[in-house]
Amino acid sequence: MFTNLLKKSLALIVITAAITSCKPRGAASAISGDAASKVYVAPGKYDEFYDIVSGGFNGQIGIYGIPSGRLFRIVPVFSQSPESGYGFSEETKPMLNTSHGFVPWDDLHHIALSVTNGVHDGRWAFANGNNTPRLARVDLTTFRTAEILEIPNSAGNHSSPFITENSEYIVAGTRFSVPLDNDNGDVAINTYKKNFRGTVSFISINPQSGEMTLSFQIKTPGINFDLARAGKGKSHGWFFFSCYNSEKANTLLEVNASAKDKDFIMAVNWKKAEEYIKAGKGKKEAVKYAHNQYSDKTHSATSTMMNEVLVLDPKDCPDMLYFIPCPKSPHGCDTDPSGEYIVGSGKLAAVIPVFSFTKIQQAIAAKNFDGEYDGIPVIKYEAALHGEVQKPGLGPLHTEFDANGNAYTSFFVSSEIVKWNVKDLKVLDRVPTYYSIGHLSVPGGPTTKPWGKYVIAYNKITKDRYLPTGPELTQSAQLYDISGEKMKLLLDFPTTGEPHYGEAIPADLLFKKQAKIFRIEDNMHPYVTKGEGQARVERNGKEVHVYMTSIRSHFTPDNIEGIKMGDVVYFHLTNLEQDWDVPHGFAVKGSNNAEILVMPGETQTLKWIPDRVGITPIYCTDFCSALHQEMQGYVRVSPSNSSVPLTFSTGKTAPADTTKSVSYNGPNK
Ligand code: RUQ
Numbered sequence: 314m315f316t317n318l319l320k321k322s323l324a325l326i327v328i329t330a331a332i333t334s335c336k337p338r339g340a341a342s343a344i345s346g347d348a349a350s351k352v353y354v355a356p357g358k359y360d361e362f363y364d365i366v367s368g369g370f371n372g373q374i375g376i377y378g379i380p381s382g383r384l385f386r387i388v389p390v391f392s393q394s395p396e397s398g399y400g401f402s403e404e405t406k407p408m409l410n411t412s413h414g415f416v417p418w419d420d421l422h423h424i425a426l427s428v429t430n431g432v433h434d435g436r437w438a439f440a441n442g443n444n445t446p447r448l449a450r451v452d453l454t455t456f457r458t459a460e461i462l463e464i465p466n467s468a469g470n471h472s473s474p475f476i477t478e479n480s481e482y483i484v485a486g487t488r489f490s491v492p493l494d495n496d497n498g499d500v501a502i503n504t505y506k507k508n509f510r511g512t513v514s515f516i517s518i519n520p521q522s523g524e525m526t527l528s529f530q531i532k533t534p535g536i537n538f539d540l541a542r543a544g545k546g547k548s549h550g551w552f553f554f555s556c557y558n559s560e561k562a563n564t565l566l567e568v569n570a571s572a573k574d575k576d577f578i579m580a581v582n583w584k585k586a587e588e589y590i591k592a593g594k595g596k597k598e599a600v601k602y603a604h605n606q607y608s609d610k611t612h613s614a615t616s617t618m619m620n621e622v623l624v625l626d627p628k629d630c631p632d633m634l635y636f637i638p639c640p641k642s643p644h645g646c647d648t649d650p651s652g653e654y655i656v657g658s659g660k661l662a663a664v665i666p667v668f669s670f671t672k673i674q675q676a677i678a679a680k681n682f683d684g685e686y687d688g689i690p691v692i693k694y695e696a697a698l699h700g701e702v703q704k705p706g707l708g709p710l711h712t713e714f715d716a717n718g719n720a721y722t723s724f725f726v727s728s729e730i731v732k733w734n735v736k737d738l739k740v741l742d743r744v745p746t747y748y749s750i751g752h753l754s755v756p757g758g759p760t761t762k763p764w765g766k767y768v769i770a771y772n773k774i775t776k777d778r779y780l781p782t783g784p785e786l787t788q789s790a791q792l793y794d795i796s797g798e799k800m801k802l803l804l805d806f807p808t809t810g811e812p813h814y815g816e817a818i819p820a821d822l823l824f825k826k827q828a829k830i831f832r833i834e835d836n837m838h839p840y841v842t843k844g845e846g847q848a849r850v851e852r853n854g855k856e857v858h859v860y861m862t863s864i865r866s867h868f869t870p871d872n873i874e875g876i877k878m879g880d881v882v883y884f885h886l887t888n889l890e891q892d893w894d895v896p897h898g899f900a901v902k903g904s905n906n907a908e909i910l911v912m913p914g915e916t917q918t919l920k921w922i923p924d925r926v927g928i929t930p931i932y933c934t935d936f937c938s939a940l941h942q943e944m945q946g947y948v949r950v951s952p953s954n955s956s957v958p959l960t961f962s963t964g965k966t967a968p969a970d971t972t973k974s975v976s977y978n979g980p981n982k
């Protein structure tokens with residue numbers, strides 16, 4: 314017995330040694346024995362937090378549980394999704410409309426959750442599109458994209474969305490400076506210094522509906538805006554934007570935009586900007602940008618082309634903008650829960666500078682300036698500085714906070730998270746990340762009341778952490794326990810798309826408000842079919858509209874004849890179910906489209922242009938009942954000159970009922 318046990322534990326030691334020896338240094342020691350129990354969410358139990366994570370160049374948002382790291386849902390935002398039909402159905406296509414036309418993809422970087430009094434209120438998640446400058450609002454009762462707003466006078470919306478203390482505004486700072494929309498853009502690229510400009514935009518949020526409105530823009534020098542955070546508490550009314558390329562280089566930025574010792578954090582007094590707007594200092598500019606909104610009543614999106622924006626020029630607006638020098642190529646720019654401290658993270662800097670809001674105000678009052686940059690006062694570095702964190706690590710990127718006065722900074726180059734005290738700037742702890750961490754997030758970390766408990770690392774590189782999958786490896790996150798003095802690695806979990814940033818919110822705040830169905834009585838879709846008795850097929854010239862219903866386990870109608878080559882067929886499918894979690898899918902063989910996935914009480918439309926004569930099957934794609942596989946039907950396509958009458962039926966066997974042939978009286982009666 315005893316010898317058996319000894320043998321077993323010996324074997325275990327050997328195995329452990331074998332595993333740890335091929336792991337990077339620190340990996341084994343970082344994982345504590347109780348890690349497994351801390352992330353284990355037993356079957357049937359719920360996670361403690363929702364983590365709402367950007368999907369980067371996949372254009373979506375992923376919804377994960379914390380601490381388990383389980384993926385619950387992919388919410389398509391700027392990219393089409395074949396799973397739900399988002400961006401493929403007629404109703405959702407307008408969501409992806411822009412002034413450039415239909416842009417079915419974007420590069421989604423940052424999440425901002427709505428806040429009231431600086432605390433998560435669980436209403437909306439905002440996200441930025443970095444490619445074709447856009448902002449999106451996701452409704453956290455449906456986990457669907459409710460609105461997308463394009464940003465004019467911008468090129469690459471990276472410094473975005475970031476939110477003020479009461480969700481008054483989200484912002485959009487242009488990543489690329491370019492000639493603005495109304496300037497002559499046909500200029501030599503090496504005239505950058507003369508012709509290229511930046512803007513930062515303030516987008517107001519309707520406190521009831523969440524609707525986004527482009528309130529005003531501020532013209533800035535031609536620099537690149539990177540990140541931003543709103544002031545809060547005592548600094549409420551201010552916004553801080555990090556920027557790089559104050560050199561205004563137009564080529565080989567990796568060298569030419571790192572020439573100077575310091576770039577800037579731009580401090581914006583947005584309350585002041587509001588006053589200038591009220592006083593009529595804003596100039597109306599003719600621009601073009603799309604505003605797209607989805608309605609849960611009509612189950613359809615509309616896209617409106619907007620044509621005007623109010624622009625403030627700092628020349629006419631003193632005391633609105635200030636630059637604070639920040640070493641060196643700053644990336645993250647984060648405000649602590651009190652709003653007193655602003656942390657700059659110079660990607661190439663050897664220290665982390667921490668600025669004091671009080672000192673910034675004093676410096677402004679005393680005009681303690683170091684000259685101007687393009688006419689905008691530059692506050693003296695030392696005058697704004699609270700202090701520097703010494704020898705923190707290499708390549709600081711982003712900082713988040715807990716509720717106990719500690720900061721957590723990610724270091725890309727040295728692949729670690731460093732914990733330090735915000736007041737005395739002492740480094741308290743460091744843990745490795747695997748590898749090359751970008752953002753990190755503490756639940757509630759950017760709010761006035763961090764929920765704390767964990768820090769989540771969002772990593773860029775995962776070599777040797779997961780089973781390899783060809784040239785491309787998964788992106789991933791790592792979960793650390795920060796409830797004690799020392800940070801402890803608990804879990805690695807893969808993510809879909811590049812996880813730039815995420816915000817975690819207590820599950821309680823979202824759990825009870827989840828929509829379960831759409832009430833069929835409230836369905837105001839112009840092509841709704843509110844019962845099987847109303848199901849029909851109507852021809853309007855070459856257009857055929859199928860008013861179709863689904864309920865377990867059949868479509869009505871499920872036999873359609875009289876479709877001809879040259880027709881354009883619209884299947885308007887209404888799901889009559891009124892139970893939670895009973896969507897029906899719908900697909901057509903050979904259709905140059907995705908499926909549509911229709912929720913209970915909802916109507917969605919699949920457009921189909923038949924390309925050949927014959928019988929085309931249609932079927933339900935979502936396993937909805939024991940007889941899901943039987944949920945299918947047929948469409949007969951005849952030559953364009955055929956005289957087969959338009960008929961439809963369900964439950965009829967041969968021969969087709971020609972008496973039900975419908976006259977060609979249009980879709981809208
Ligand atoms: S960025 S890895 Cu696109 Cu937020 Cu810092």
Ligand code: CUA
Nearest residue numbers: 933935937941
């Ligand atoms: Cu409906 Cu499967």
